[in-house]
Amino acid sequence: MSGLETAPAATAAPILEVSDLRTHFFTRDGVTRAVDGVSFTVAPGETLGIVGESGCGKSVTALSVLRLLPPRLSRIVGGSVRFEGQELLALDEPAMRRIRGNRIAMIFQEPMTSLNPVLTIGDQIAEAVTIHQGKNRAEAMRHAAEMLRLVRIPDAAKRTGDYPHQFSGGMRQRVMIAMALSCSPRLLIADEPTTALDVTVQAQILKLMVELKQATDAAVMLITHDLGVIAETCQRVIVMYAGQVVEQAEVVELFDAPLHPYTRGLMASIPRIGGGRKRRLAEIPGIVPDLRKPIAGCPFAPRCPMARARCRTEPPPLIEHRLGHLAACWYAGEAA
Amino acid sequence: MTAPVLEVTDLVKYFPVQRGLLRRTVAQVKAVDGVTFSVAPGETLCLVGESGCGKSTVARLILRLVEPTSGSIRLGGVDVTNLTASEMVPHRRRAQMVFQDPYASLNPKLRAGDIVAEPLENYAPMGRAERDAAVAAVLEKVGLRAEMMRRYPFEFSGGQRQRLGIARALALRPDLIVADEPVSALDVSVQAQVLNLLMDLQEEFGLAYLFVSHDLGVVEHIGHRIAVMYLGRIAEIGPKDDVVTGPLHPYTKALISAAPVPDPRLKRERLVIEGDVPSPVNPPPGCRFHTRCPFAIPRCREEEPALREVAPGRHVACHLVAG
Amino acid sequence: MADGTLAEAAPAERPQGAALRFGTFARRNPTIVIGAAMLCVMVILALLAPLITNPPMHAAPVDRLKPPDLSNFFDPEKRDRFGTDNLGRDIFARTLHGARVSLLVGLTVAAFATAVGLVIGLMAGYYRRFDAVVMRVMDGLMSIPSILLAIALIALTRGGLFLLIIAITVPEVPRVVRLVRSVVLTVRERPFVDAAISVGSPSRKIIIRHVLPMTVAPLIVQATYICASAILIEAGLSFLGAGVPPEIPTWGNMIAQSRLFFARAPWLIFFPGAALALVVLAVNLLGDGLRDRLDPRLARRM
Numbered sequence: 019m020s021g022l023e024t025a026p027a028a029t030a031a032p033i034l035e036v037s038d039l040r041t042h043f044f045t046r047d048g049v050t051r052a053v054d055g056v057s058f059t060v061a062p063g064e065t066l067g068i069v070g071e072s073g074c075g076k077s078v079t080a081l082s083v084l085r086l087l088p089p090r091l092s093r094i095v096g097g098s099v100r101f102e103g104q105e106l107l108a109l110d111e112p113a114m115r116r117i118r119g120n121r122i123a124m125i126f127q128e129p130m131t132s133l134n135p136v137l138t139i140g141d142q143i144a145e146a147v148t149i150h151q152g153k154n155r156a157e158a159m160r161h162a163a164e165m166l167r168l169v170r171i172p173d174a175a176k177r178t179g180d181y182p183h184q185f186s187g188g189m190r191q192r193v194m195i196a197m198a199l200s201c202s203p204r205l206l207i208a209d210e211p212t213t214a215l216d217v218t219v220q221a222q223i224l225k226l227m228v229e230l231k232q233a234t235d236a237a238v239m240l241i242t243h244d245l246g247v248i249a250e251t252c253q254r255v256i257v258m259y260a261g262q263v264v265e266q267a268e269v270v271e272l273f274d275a276p277l278h279p280y281t282r283g284l285m286a287s288i289p290r291i292g293g294g295r296k297r298r299l300a301e302i303p304g305i306v307p308d309l310r311k312p313i314a315g316c317p318f319a320p321r322c323p324m325a326r327a328r329c330r331t332e333p334p335p336l337i338e339h340r341l342g343h344l345a346a347c348w349y350a351g352e353a354a
Numbered sequence: 355m356t357a358p359v360l361e362v363t364d365l366v367k368y369f370p371v372q373r374g375l376l377r378r379t380v381a382q383v384k385a386v387d388g389v390t391f392s393v394a395p396g397e398t399l400c401l402v403g404e405s406g407c408g409k410s411t412v413a414r415l416i417l418r419l420v421e422p423t424s425g426s427i428r429l430g431g432v433d434v435t436n437l438t439a440s441e442m443v444p445h446r447r448r449a450q451m452v453f454q455d456p457y458a459s460l461n462p463k464l465r466a467g468d469i470v471a472e473p474l475e476n477y478a479p480m481g482r483a484e485r486d487a488a489v490a491a492v493l494e495k496v497g498l499r500a501e502m503m504r505r506y507p508f509e510f511s512g513g514q515r516q517r518l519g520i521a522r523a524l525a526l527r528p529d530l531i532v533a534d535e536p537v538s539a540l541d542v543s544v545q546a547q548v549l550n551l552l553m554d555l556q557e558e559f560g561l562a563y564l565f566v567s568h569d570l571g572v573v574e575h576i577g578h579r580i581a582v583m584y585l586g587r588i589a590e591i592g593p594k595d596d597v598v599t600g601p602l603h604p605y606t607k608a609l610i611s612a613a614p615v616p617d618p619r620l621k622r623e624r625l626v627i628e629g630d631v632p633s634p635v636n637p638p639p640g641c642r643f644h645t646r647c648p649f650a651i652p653r654c655r656e657e658e659p660a661l662r663e664v665a666p667g668r669h670v671a672c673h674l675v676a677g
Numbered sequence: 678m679a680d681g682t683l684a685e686a687a688p689a690e691r692p693q694g695a696a697l698r699f700g701t702f703a704r705r706n707p708t709i710v711i712g713a714a715m716l717c718v719m720v721i722l723a724l725l726a727p728l729i730t731n732p733p734m735h736a737a738p739v740d741r742l743k744p745p746d747l748s749n750f751f752d753p754e755k756r757d758r759f760g761t762d763n764l765g766r767d768i769f770a771r772t773l774h775g776a777r778v779s780l781l782v783g784l785t786v787a788a789f790a791t792a793v794g795l796v797i798g799l800m801a802g803y804y805r806r807f808d809a810v811v812m813r814v815m816d817g818l819m820s821i822p823s824i825l826l827a828i829a830l831i832a833l834t835r836g837g838l839f840l841l842i843i844a845i846t847v848p849e850v851p852r853v854v855r856l857v858r859s860v861v862l863t864v865r866e867r868p869f870v871d872a873a874i875s876v877g878s879p880s881r882k883i884i885i886r887h888v889l890p891m892t893v894a895p896l897i898v899q900a901t902y903i904c905a906s907a908i909l910i911e912a913g914l915s916f917l918g919a920g921v922p923p924e925i926p927t928w929g930n931m932i933a934q935s936r937l938f939f940a941r942a943p944w945l946i947f948f949p950g951a952a953l954a955l956v957v958l959a960v961n962l963l964g965d966g967l968r969d970r971l972d973p974r975l976a977r978r979m
Contacts, residue, residue, distance in 0.1 A: 056380065071541040186630040216404035221612035221626045243542060246614030269618045287546035288616060289575035298553070299546035299575065305511045417875050441878070446877040459868040473876035522876065563690045 031103070032059035033204055033237050034083070039097035039283055041075075041082045044090075048310035052078040052092070054261035057336070060205065065231065065238040068253030069245060071284075075261040076241045080207045083239075084124055102204065120150040123198035127210035129190035137167070139193055140178030146200045152268070162291050165196035169226060174175040188219035192226065199234060206231075207239045214245065224251055245288060249273060257281050260307055260317035263336055267343040277345035279322045316347070324349055357431045359529045359562045359612045360416065360449070360619045365389045365425035367411055371550035371635065381635050385411045387586035388425075390661065393530065398556065400577035400594075401568060402600075402609070406631050407453035407583040409566045410454075412538040413534045416564065417451050418442055430529060447477060456515035460507040466518055467503030475526045488525070495558075496521045496551060514546035517551065524555065532564045537572060549576055570613045574598050579667075585634055585642040586659055594667035604647045639671040641673065649674055712962030719956055723776035725946035728895055730770035731756055733926050737765035742942045760944040762935065771926040772948045778927040779908045779956060782842055786902045786907035789846045794853025795896065799884055801854060802861025812858070815851040824910055828919050837919055844908050849903045855893050856899055864891045894971035902962030905957045912953055928953045 040056055053075045068076045071145040081087050083099050084107065099106040101122060106114065118124075126132045134142060136221035144158035153161065159178060166174035169192040182190060184300040191211060198206055208227070212220035228251060231238055240252055247253055248269065255272050257280065263328045265278040276282045304321040307313055316322070319329040328348050336346040345351075366389075368382040382505040386408040393399045400410040414420045416427055418434065426435045432654050437445070450473075453459035460469055470489045474480060480488070490500035496517040507515055516536060523531050533552070537545040553576060555561060567573050573580060574594060581591040582605060601607045604625075611625040627645045632638055638645045644654040653673050662672040688942060702708045737756070745760040745768075759769040767859075797815075801808040818826070823845075830844035865888070873883045912918035914931025925932055926948035935945030 024449075055541040071543060188630050216631065217406060217570070218608055218612045219630065220614075221624070222628065224614070225626055226622075243455055244614060245542075245616040249616045249620075250614045273618050284542060285616065287543050289549065289571040290616060295477065299549060301546045302543040303547075305513070305544075333510045414871075419871050443879070446875060449875075451872065451875045453868045453872060455868055461873075461874055461887055463871040464886075472873065476877040476879075476882075519872075522872065526876070569769060635786060659799045 020227055033062045033102055034060040034239070035098075035100040036079070036083065037100075039079065039082055041078050041087065041092060041094045042095050043078075043092045045310075049310045050094065051261055052083060052309060054309075055097070056258070056261070056263050057097075058256050058263060058266065060237050060239055061078065062204070062237055063231075063235045064254060065252045067255040068239065068241045068258060069243065069248050069255060071243055071306070073260075073309070074149035074258040077209050077260050078160040078261075079238065080124065080209050080241055084118055084122060086118075086124075101193070112290075112336045116150070119146045119198075119203075121203055122205045122207065123201070123203040123233045124207040124209065125191070125194045125198045125211050127213055129187055129194055129214065132194055133190060138179055138181055139185070143178070143193070143197050143200050146197060150201050152286065154330045161200065162196075165192070165200050168199070169193070169196045171196075176343060187215055188222060191215060191219075191223055195223075195227065195230070199230065199236070202234060203236055205237045205239065209241045210243070211240070213242065213244070219342060220247075224232050227251065246290075257284075260313065261309060262317060262346065263344075264318065264347070265343075266336070267340075271340070271343050275340070275343075275351075276319075277339055277343065277350040278347050279320050279324050283321075283323075324352065355396055357495050358428075359395050359430060360393040360564065361426075361431075362392070362412070362416065363390050363426045363539065364492060365412065365415060365427065366423045367408075368418065368423045369604075370472040376504060381599050384586050384637060385414065386636050387637070389583070389586075389588055389595065391581055391588065391591060393528065393562050393564055395562055396556070396560045397578045398565055398576055400558065400565045400567060400580045401583055402567060402571040402573050402580060404568055404609075404631060406585065406634055407556055408533055408586040408634070409583050412583075413451070413532045413566050413644060416532055417446070419431070419451075426504065432552050443476075447473075447526040448528055449530040449532060450528040451519035452516070452531060452533040452536045455539055456519060457507075457539075459519050460515055462507050464506075465503065465509065466498075466505050466510070469507075469518060470503070470521045470525055472539065472578075473522060492521045495524065495555070497547075498516070504672045511544075512540050513547055516540060516544075516548050520548075520551065520555070524559070524561075527559065528561070530562045534566045536565075538567065538569065545572070551552050552576065570598075570610060582609065585632065586639050587642060588669070588671065590672075591661070592665075592668045592670075596665075602668075602675045603672050604649050604674075641671075698744065706966055708962045708966030710966075712959050712964070712966055715955065715959035716815070716963060717960065719776055720780060722773055723780050726770070726773040726777055730773055733766060733774045733923060734813040735766060735768040737761075740765040742938065744942070745944050745948075759948045760946050762931075762942075763938050766926075766928060768931075768944065768948055771931060772952050773911055773929050775926050775931060776956070778838075778921060778925060778954060779911060779953070781843065782838075782911040783904040783908040783956075783960070785842050786845045786849060787904040789842065790849040790853055790903050791896055791900045792909075793846070794850045795889075795892065796858055797850070798854040798857025798892075799861060799888065802858040802865065803880065808858070811836050811854070815854050819851040821848065824913050825908075827910060827914060828917070831914070840867060841914070841920055842910070845907050845914075849906065851898070852903070853899060856895055860895060861888055866890050866923070896963050897905060898968040898971060901960050901967065905960040905964070908953070908957055909959070920957045 037057045038189070039053050039056045043052050056079055060064070068079065069074045082094050083106065094107060101117070131213045140159055140162045143162035147153045147161050148158045162178050163175040166177055171177055171189060171192055185193060196240040212223050215223060224247065227341050243249060252269050254268050255266070256263050257278065259280050265272070265276065272281070276285055282299065283302040287302060289299060302321055306315055307320065315330040315332055316334050319325040322329065334346045336344050338344050339350045365386055368384050371381040371383060372457065373380050389412055390398065401412060401553045405425040411420065415422050422435060426432065426433055429445055432445060434442060434445050434491040439605060457589040467486070467489050470492055472487050474485060474488055489503050493500055494505060498514065498517055498521065510518065535616045537548050540548060549572065552563070556563060565573065577594045579592065580597045581595050582589045582597070582603065584605050590597060590601065590606045597606060598610065603612055608625050608627045625647065625648070627646045632645060639657050641659050644650040647654065651673065657673070659673045661669045663669050664675055679846050689929060740756060740761050741763055743757040743761045746757050749755055750758060756767045759772060762768055800810045825850045827844040830847060833842065834840045870883060870887055911920060911927065912929035915927045916933045918933065920929055921927055931949040932946055938945055
């Protein structure tokens with residue numbers, strides 16, 4: 019499993035640098051601060067996992083990087099996103115289009131709805147190379163068949179003429195991966211790529227993604243709520259809560275010694291196979307905060323077993339507590 | 355030996371596929387194709403499987419929300435398979451259901467108190483004060499405050515709504531609660547709350563659970579016995595610890611192996627099976643799993659293995675497992 | 678074990694004065710407010726018509742075909758605010774009295790059609806065998822143009838206002854049945870209906886408590902469209918002479934009677950025609966606004 023490979027050399031310049039990203043959603047009931055000061059980097063060839071529960075802002079972060087947010091409902095209100103040194107937030111739309119699908123590709127959660135039902139699979143895969151690499155139709159179709167072979171779809175050349183409804187859920191996700199990789203992007207963003215799939219199919223897809231990553235050496239930003247998936251595929255992990263990064267570490271370090279109370283709570287509340295029938299799972303009481311209201315202090319304070327006065331008034335900064343391990347907590351690492 | 359709370363024998367459900375102006379039946383979706391098991395009082399039997407295995411259909415069949423094609427269902431010793439809707443009503447208080455979707459399983463136009471009171475009103479006429487007291491008592495049991503009974507579902511979070519669904523199921527003090535993926539739609543941190551609640555209620559009221567899930571981790575935590583389903587049939591059934599630590603059926607092994615474990619150091623022998631689940635309209639001949647089974651032998655293609663007892667309380671449907 | 682504060686789940690509400698809340702409502706739903714306001718004005722005028730106008734039947738041949746004259750508008754003796762027709766009758770009075778018939782017909786047809794269609798639709802949606810028979814009958818009814826059906830029904834009977842209302846109601850019922858039935862079919866599949874069955878609720882209780890409330894929003898919207906449609910059909914029938922007895926002024930027969938004089942006295946057609954258009958516009962605006970607000974998905978024009 020790639021979790022145990024050595025991470026790429028720390029001296030290589032990061033391929034993606036997100037600094038203090040802020041994205042707001044404008045609704046009738048107020049402004050939701052979906053992403054509220056998020057910073058992280060992705061090194062070339064590395065797999066970064068972003069983990070958090072629903073509403074933490076992980077998907078919005080990914081959409082902000084690719085500037086795929088709905089234009090009237092939301093806006094990136096601050097921060098910077100640098101890809102290969104270039105500031106993405108400053109690009110105009112045509113320049114951004116040259117990057118999407120080409121240098122940065124994305125795969126989404128729902129393979130059922132992410133594919134156009136009236137175009138053949140071959141057409142959809144070929145679209146990217148036709149636009150970005152100027153291939154003619156014959157070359158593009160050959161390339162599409164090649165990509166289908168790469169993602170282990172049997173009978174690839176014939177299947178390029180099939181429509182999405184003729185593929186099962188797992189195969190559609192493979193097709194999405196084929197589409198994403200068709201222009202050999204340097205960065206692949208995968209937003210909950212296996213959540214909608216059965217567990218045996220999920221295992222196949224994750225295995226495929228690990229193999230492809232090794233073959234193409236692309237960097238991967240994997241977004242999920244499943245800590246098991248993180249443990250099995252990622253090299254570094256960031257944990258998000260209420261639109262902010264609360265912890266960041268290499269994967270083994272994170273599971274060995276989680277510093278933030280939320281991360282600890284999350285890990286303790288997962289029932290795991292082989293864990294035996296413990297009497298109770300550790301609970302995190304309460305619910306996530308309303309992102310429309312200003313939050314004083316640490317966003318996790320109302321639910322935190324260790325919260326003290328300082329936590330409710332001063333938001334803790336994300337600082338390095340151990341080597342390569344950052345946490346946003348005034349009392350990081352202390353016992354509850 | 356106390357009578358089982360639920361006994362299902364050779365339960366079958368085929369859904370017809372109808373085409374054409376005259377609605378002719380051209381094929382059958384064999385959703386459930388011969389399922390037999392029982393649930394003892396106070397125990398949790400988990401039905402595990404992936405999409406299309408029929409576990410949710412079994413749950414709905416037991417409560418007669420869908421009519422069985424053949425087979426029998428006994429609730430508390432009484433055969434309820436062919437009762438009419440009105441004959442069924444007195445038996446419904448023995449078995450209740452908790453649904454998967456906390457948003458769709460509560461009528462958005464009714465207050466929480468009315469939703470929980472509905473089962474109570476169906477079985478005993480009550481005055482206003484008595485009803486409110488009974489509802490308040492049930493709400494407290496599931497960890498909600500009594501004054502919440504005046505609120506509408508949209509005012510509750512997902513986890514709270516699921517508690518409300520549990521309160522509704524608990525109101526009649528049933529012997530059996532059928533829980534159809536009750537935590538799948540919830541966040542991980544809320545899942546733990548709801549699972550703990552279900553376990554506490556089981557201890558307090560001696561409830562039996564038929565717990566349907568695709569998540570092996572959840573199943574392993576809450577179950578006493580586990581039944582693994584594949585394409586409408588049971589592949590393996592037995593005590594939780596035995597099935598999880600020593601799975602016998604190749605599909606069970608694959609399921610356990612496929613579930614991602616939150617431990618980055620764990621090196622393990624992954625059994626990743628290829629291919630997709632075949633369609634229940636045309637299940638493969640012989641053993642239904644043989645098309646994806648890494649251990650299949652010629653006999654698996656020809657003869658469907660029966661669910662045989664290979665150890666006390668342990669049944670497996672596989673030719674490769676000695677009886 | 679209890680969950681955290683519930684307040685986080687619901688948006689906090691600042692108490693607002695009634696005027697402020699209405700202002701916000703008006704800004705967000707202009708069509709509802711405009712349509713309702715227009716309709717209210719017309720209903721009030723129609724109700725007050727006998728009190729504020731001269732008798733509409735009063736013929737005064739000496740005053741025939743006088744053009745509209747809005748001076749001295751509030752003079753009670755004035756008879757030509759909107760002009761007079763070929764028999765010298767006060768068009769202003771007749772227009773306002775015509776509103777009484779039109780609004781009465783529109784509102785009662787909407788009410789009857791909704792009530793009957795609701796009952797039939799609920800049963801058709803819930804009981805499959807009833808459904809098969811009923812929908813074929815409804816399909817048959819829908820295939821006949823409503824005005825022709827109304828004429829046929831009137832021709833078969835004595836006529837009169839009540840039978841006119843029934844004759845206009847019948848062709849409107851299938852649309853309501855269709856709508857209600859489709860809502861019922863959707864709602865039946867929802868898990869909360871399964872839950873109601875599993876807690877022992879009988880079918881009658883499920884239909885009334887769980888299914889019926891879901892039909893209210895699209896029904897209200899559909900009722901407004903039926904009202905508009907009924908008003909137009911009544912006008913059409915009166916124009917053709919198949920409506921209410923010709924002594925009672927309705928916009929339809931006013932327009933019919935003015936055909937011969939149209940070139941010389943266009944105001945004979947203008948005022949009833951404009952009144953008709955305004956009422957229908959008001960009702961449609963109200964219906965559109967309600968539809969957008971209540972649930973744009975569920976309410977469809979059939």
